Amino acid sequence: MNPALRQFLLRHGGVVRLGVVVLLLIGWEIAARWFVDPMFISPPSRVLLSLGTVWHTSGVPAALRLTLFELAAAFAIAVAIGLTVGLAVGLQPFARHSLMPIILLLYGLPQITILPLFILYFGIGPASKIAFGVTHGMFPIMIAIVAGVQNLKPILLVSARSMGASRWQILRWVIFPHMIPSLFAGMRLGMSGALLGVLLAELYVSTNGIGHFTTMFTENFDPTKLFGLVAILAAMAIVLNEIVRRAETRFSRWR
Amino acid sequence: MARRGERASSLGSRAVQVGFLLGILALWYLATNRWGVNRLLLPNPIAVWQQLLDVLKSGEYLPDLRITLTELVAAFALSMTLGTIVGFFVSRTRYTIRVFDPLFAGIYSIPIILFLPLYVLFFGLGPASKIALGATISFFPIVMSTIAGFGNVDRTLVTAAKSMGASDYQLFRYVLVPAALPVILSGLRMGFTIALLAIIGSEVIASLAGLGHHIVQLAEGMDMARMFAYIAFVVMIAALLNAAVSFLEARGRRRI
Amino acid sequence: MTTRDAAVRIKGVSHQFGEAGETQYVRALSDTSLDIARGELLCLIGPSGCGKSTLLNVIGGLMTPSSGTVEVAGKPVRGPMPQDIAFVFQENALFPWNTVVENVRLGMLFLGVPKSEHEARAKQSLEAVGLAEFANHYPSQLSGGMRQRAALARALALKTDILLMDEPFGALDEQTRMILGEDLSVLLSQTEKTIVFVTHSLGEAVFLADRVAVFSARPGTIKKIIRVDEPHPRKPEFITSEKFAALRNELYALLHDEIRKTVAESARAAEGS
Numbered sequence: 001m002n003p004a005l006r007q008f009l010l011r012h013g014g015v016v017r018l019g020v021v022v023l024l025l026i027g028w029e030i031a032a033r034w035f036v037d038p039m040f041i042s043p044p045s046r047v048l049l050s051l052g053t054v055w056h057t058s059g060v061p062a063a064l065r066l067t068l069f070e071l072a073a074a075f076a077i078a079v080a081i082g083l084t085v086g087l088a089v090g091l092q093p094f095a096r097h098s099l100m101p102i103i104l105l106l107y108g109l110p111q112i113t114i115l116p117l118f119i120l121y122f123g124i125g126p127a128s129k130i131a132f133g134v135t136h137g138m139f140p141i142m143i144a145i146v147a148g149v150q151n152l153k154p155i156l157l158v159s160a161r162s163m164g165a166s167r168w169q170i171l172r173w174v175i176f177p178h179m180i181p182s183l184f185a186g187m188r189l190g191m192s193g194a195l196l197g198v199l200l201a202e203l204y205v206s207t208n209g210i211g212h213f214t215t216m217f218t219e220n221f222d223p224t225k226l227f228g229l230v231a232i233l234a235a236m237a238i239v240l241n242e243i244v245r246r247a248e249t250r251f252s253r254w255r
Numbered sequence: 256m257a258r259r260g261e262r263a264s265s266l267g268s269r270a271v272q273v274g275f276l277l278g279i280l281a282l283w284y285l286a287t288n289r290w291g292v293n294r295l296l297l298p299n300p301i302a303v304w305q306q307l308l309d310v311l312k313s314g315e316y317l318p319d320l321r322i323t324l325t326e327l328v329a330a331f332a333l334s335m336t337l338g339t340i341v342g343f344f345v346s347r348t349r350y351t352i353r354v355f356d357p358l359f360a361g362i363y364s365i366p367i368i369l370f371l372p373l374y375v376l377f378f379g380l381g382p383a384s385k386i387a388l389g390a391t392i393s394f395f396p397i398v399m400s401t402i403a404g405f406g407n408v409d410r411t412l413v414t415a416a417k418s419m420g421a422s423d424y425q426l427f428r429y430v431l432v433p434a435a436l437p438v439i440l441s442g443l444r445m446g447f448t449i450a451l452l453a454i455i456g457s458e459v460i461a462s463l464a465g466l467g468h469h470i471v472q473l474a475e476g477m478d479m480a481r482m483f484a485y486i487a488f489v490v491m492i493a494a495l496l497n498a499a500v501s502f503l504e505a506r507g508r509r510r511i
Numbered sequence: 512m513t514t515r516d517a518a519v520r521i522k523g524v525s526h527q528f529g530e531a532g533e534t535q536y537v538r539a540l541s542d543t544s545l546d547i548a549r550g551e552l553l554c555l556i557g558p559s560g561c562g563k564s565t566l567l568n569v570i571g572g573l574m575t576p577s578s579g580t581v582e583v584a585g586k587p588v589r590g591p592m593p594q595d596i597a598f599v600f601q602e603n604a605l606f607p608w609n610t611v612v613e614n615v616r617l618g619m620l621f622l623g624v625p626k627s628e629h630e631a632r633a634k635q636s637l638e639a640v641g642l643a644e645f646a647n648h649y650p651s652q653l654s655g656g657m658r659q660r661a662a663l664a665r666a667l668a669l670k671t672d673i674l675l676m677d678e679p680f681g682a683l684d685e686q687t688r689m690i691l692g693e694d695l696s697v698l699l700s701q702t703e704k705t706i707v708f709v710t711h712s713l714g715e716a717v718f719l720a721d722r723v724a725v726f727s728a729r730p731g732t733i734k735k736i737i738r739v740d741e742p743h744p745r746k747p748e749f750i751t752s753e754k755f756a757a758l759r760n761e762l763y764a765l766l767h768d769e770i771r772k773t774v775a776e777s778a779r780a781a782e783g784s
Contacts, residue, residue, distance in 0.1 A: 013353045020358065040377045094264060098271035110493045112456040112467070113486045116474035121296065196366045203371060203460045214372040223376055230369055237365045415604040418571060419669065420593030421621035429617055433608045 042224040047231065054228040063210045064232070067202060070126050070209070071240075074133025074194040081134065082141025082190060083183070089142070090149035091175070100146060107139040111197075115204055129201040129209065136197030140189035148182020149175065181252035188244045195237060298480035306484035316466070316488060323454060323466045326382050327496075330389030330450045335443060338394050342401025342439075352406050356399065363395040368456060375461050385457045385465070392453040393446035400442020404435030437508050444504045448497055455489065466492070517582075518673060518705040519547040519570060524579030525730075526565050538730035539565045540576070545724065545733060549672075552699060552706040552743075554716040557726025557734075558766065558773035563709045564677055566731075570707060571596050571675045583673065593622050597666035599676040604662055605650040611661045612637065612646035618665040636667040639698055656687035663695075667702075674706045681711065692718055693747060700743035713766070717758045718745055725765045728772040735765055 009016055025044050032043035054060060089095045089103070115132060122128035152175065160174050202211030210233065217226035280300065286292040287299045310316055345355045371388055378384035408431055416430045458467025466489050473482035524543045529535040540562035547553050555563040568574040570581055572591045581588040584595050598604075605614050615633045624632065637643045640660040650658050659679055666674060680688045692715055699706065710716050716723045720739055727734045739758055741749060749755055 010350065013350070013357075016354045017358050020354070094267065097264060098268035098275075101268075102272060102275060108494075108497075109490060110452055110455060112452065112459055113470055113489050113493075115459055116471050116482070117486070120474060192364070192366070196368065199366050199368060200456060200460070203368070218372045218376050221376065223373075226372055226376060230373060233369055234365050237369070238361070241364045409603055411600055411603040412606060414573060415598065415600060416621060418573060418591050418593065418596070418598040419618045419621040419665075420591065420623065425621055429620070430606065433606070 038223070039221050040223060042227050044227075046224050047227040050224050051228045051232070054225050054232070057213070057225065059208065060210075060213055060229070063208055063213055064236075066126060066208055067129075067198065067210050067233075068236075070129040070198045070202075071133060071195055073126075074130045074198055075137055075191055077130070077134045078137030078190050078194050079141060079187060082138040082186065083145060085138075086142040086145025086186075087149065087179075090146035096146060096150070103139065103142055103146075107143065111135055112200060115200060118201065119205055124205050124207055126209070129198045129206075132201040133194040133197035136200075137190040137194030140193055141183075141186040144182045144186025144189065145179060148179040148186075152178050181248070184244075184248035184251050188241075188248050191240060191244045195240065199233075295477060295479060298483055302480040303483040303487070306481040307487055310481070310484050310488055316469070316485075319464060319466045319469045320492070322382060322464050323458065326385045326389060326454050326465065327447075327451055329382075329386045330454060331393060331447055333386070333390035334393040334397055334446055334450065337390075338397030338442075338446065339401050339439065342398040343405055345398070346402045346405035349406075352402055356402055359395055359399050359402075363399070367392045367395075368453065371457050371460060374457075380461055380463050382465075385454050385462065388457050389450040389454045393450035396449060397439075397442050397446040400438050400445070401435070404438035404442070405431055407438070408434040440504045440507045444500050447500045451493060451496060455493070517546045518549040518584065519545075519707070520582040521545045521547075521566070521570065522580050522582075524566065524569055524576045524581060526562065526569065526574070526576045526578075527730075540569075541730035541732045543579070543732055545736075547705060547707060549705055550703045551721040552708060552719055554720035554723045555707065555709045555726065556711070556713070556716045556723055556762065556766070557731060558728050558770040559711075560729050560731075560773060560777075561726040561769070562729065562731030563726055567675050567677050567707060567709050571598055573598075593669065593671070595671055596673045596675060597669045597671040599659070599662050599666050599674065599679045601678045602655070602658070602682045605658055605665070607650050610647050610649055611642060611653070611664070614650075614661060615665045615668050619668055622669050624669070632668045632670070633664075636664040639667060639701075640664045641694065654687075655683050656691055659683065659691065672705060674704050676706065676708045678709050678711065680715065688712070688715065693745070695719065697744040713759050713762045714750070716762065717755055718750060723762065725762065726769070728769045728776065734769070737761060737765075 029043045029045060032038070032041045085103075089099050111132075118128045118132050122131050156174055156178070157170065160170050165173070202209045203214060204211065206212040206215070210229065213229055214226065217229060283297070283300050287294065287297055345351045368388070370391065371384070374384040374387045378387055412430055412434060413426065416426050421429070454465075455467040458465035459471055462468040470482060470485055470489065473485055522544050524540060525538075526540040528537040528539060539560070543562075543566060555566060557563050565574065569576045570583070570588065572588045575589075583592060586592075605611075606617065609617060612633055615636060616629050619629050619632060633646075634643070637646055640663050642657060642660050642664060645653060645657060645661075650661065653661065662679070680691055683691070696719060708719060717739055723737045723739065725734045725737065726732070737758065741754070
């Protein structure tokens with residue numbers, strides 16, 4: 001291999017990664033065109049070209065907007081609950097010793113088993129999706145905040161108190177800033193959780209959300225549109241993840 | 256003095272936890288029996304308990320359990336084999352690690368459950384789609400922990416072994432594997448747990464059989480008490496399986 | 512020195528890391544030549560980064576030099592030669608999941624020593640280093656000094672003619688170093704191994720070595736070779752003798768400027784980056 005090319009590839013691993021992805025896409029293309037029944041798989045070229053059709057399928061943009069709304073609502077509520085409970089439990093050692101095991105226990109439960117219950121209670125509309133997203137998203141945030149508050153070095157509290165800070169001032173100027181990186185780490189996990197919860201609920205039953213369309217495309221054996229929709233959703237998930245990750249890095253700089 | 260204080264506080268915490276549990280049960284009982292909450296929303300806890308005993312006694316869970324466990328074992332076997340093999344080969348050079356590890360991490364950051372409709376389209380509603388999804392999702396923690404395990408073997412150990420004339424096979428068997436095993440085992444445990452979740456999840460969403468599907472059936476039949484009982488049963492099974500796997504992981508680590 | 516007496520012949524060895532012009536370019540060793548006699552203990556001493564560990568790795572076949580050749584027992588070195596050369600590293604070289612005796616046996620397995628000899632050899636080398644009672648302990652249960660004894664036992668069990676030791680006592684405290692140094696001297700008077708020993712410690716070099724090769728600052732080359740005429744096993748009284756002090760002072764004089772040079776160089780490098 002040309003040594004200059006070799007050096008370039010060695011330095012830019014991202015290019016090779018892209019190459020691997022391209023290779024996989026090519027493999028997918030070949031398999032879909034010549035080897036597999038077109039009822040089940042669609043080649044990426046066709047999927048790409050028909051993205052426009054997917055977008056223009058009546059109801060799809062609205063469904064995407066609805067899902068984003070569900071996600072935003074679920075995330076906001078999860079942060080609110082996670083933050084309050086996390087602070088309440090984290091700041092009080094007795095509360096932490098008693099309640100943390102309960103929180104961890106609840107977090108470890110396979111929540112998917114009670115998804116039908118959520119639908120029964122909240123209906124088949126957006127409310128159940130939001131609720132399921134909240135229960136998935138709030139635990140990582142709680143746990144991260146408790147951890148963040150816990151590893152505050154006592155010496156910082158002591159020196160603040162020695163300078164005459166009131167309880168409120170300590171909370172505002174010492175505990176809160178210290179906890180922010182953990183908050184963002186928790187929010188990153190909370191975002192994945194909320195997204196997972198909303199998606200699970202959507203895929204289970206949906207009248208106007210994207211779950212409705214995935215079911216429709218599946219039942220109509222329309223792999224092209226299905227792949228297209230899934231690709232759009234995957235792209236959304238990546239972008240959201242990246243946004244939260246960047247926010248986390250930016251706010252954790254002092255660590 | 257500190258000791259007594261500690262013990263008192265841990266007793267106190269225990270008391271709060273037990274009290275919490277009892278409180279929930281009490282509220283549940285009162286809600287259905289005294290406060291007239293609709294039985295179609297919240298079944299009587301006593302009825303749930305009776306249904307649970309009935310489920311266990313009748314063994315009606317057996318066919319579903321068999322299906323779910325088969326799917327789980329098949330999915331995990333697939334992801335374990337592929338994950339460890341791919342992970343080992345990626346770990347061989349720093350460059351391949353640098354290229355592939357972020358790729359795996361990136362894909363894993365998407366909720367892979369999104370691909371369930373694709374798998375259902377391709378494999379149908381039967382066990383195959385669940386196995387495929389379970390294998391796909393659990394592949395990632397396994398491959399990444401294998402890469403980490405083999406990739407982080409202390410270089411001095413490898414150098415020492417080579418200086419003593421170890422063959423490639425001896426190096427693999429007596430140095431790389433024991434060094435990497437703790438990390439790999441924990442990755443396998445994570446993979447197993449997540450495969451179980453993925454499989455039950457896909458049974459709930461799109462399936463004709465299996466534990467998850469049974470819960471949905473009971474929900475659609477509005478048989479609330481039995482559904483609650485079945486949910487409790489499935490949660491117990493999941494907890495048992497996870498405990499078993501954690502135990503195995505700890506055993507594997509102690510051997511090393 | 513005739514070919515028969517020289518266990519190791521080093522001819523014109525230079526080594527650099529990276530390509531000229533790159534940021535990671537380092538000329539570690541520059542045109543080093545040396546003959547090491549059979550049965551002698553040679554110390555390599557010098558400031559940090561002067562290439563002494565690099566030279567050791569080159570001798571042992573763990574590294575191929577950019578230029579120059581090394582001959583061991585008359586054969587050119589092209590890779591690890593476990594039949595002829597055993598290593599003792601600074602730390603972390605014991606397999607943490609094996610007991611001491613399992614570590615020793617594993618070394619023999621790698622070398623290809625027949626299984627029938629494993630038990631006898633292991634017993635012998637563990638007794639030689641004084642670890643016979645700790646054969647079934649794990650490295651994590653041992654102190655740093657004992658771990659290095661175990662590493663030495665593993666190397667001894669291989670019964671090679673040449674032993675290469677890269678700052679083997681570097682991670683230990685002063686007192687442990689003293690004891691281990693004395694024990695090493697006793698051990699070596701009983702065998703006829705050729706030993707090359709890298710160290711930072713002036714006292715250690717004078718106490719253990721038959722000859723001390725003093726390295727210059729990077730790019731390292733041998734500045735001077737000092738001979739220590741004192742029979743093995745070296746007694747503890749040697750340390751307090753005038754001969755010892757004189758040799759140590761000579762080493763100090765040779766090294767001091769090189770060390771200052773190295774420190775100035777790294778300060779310059781830190782500023783520039």
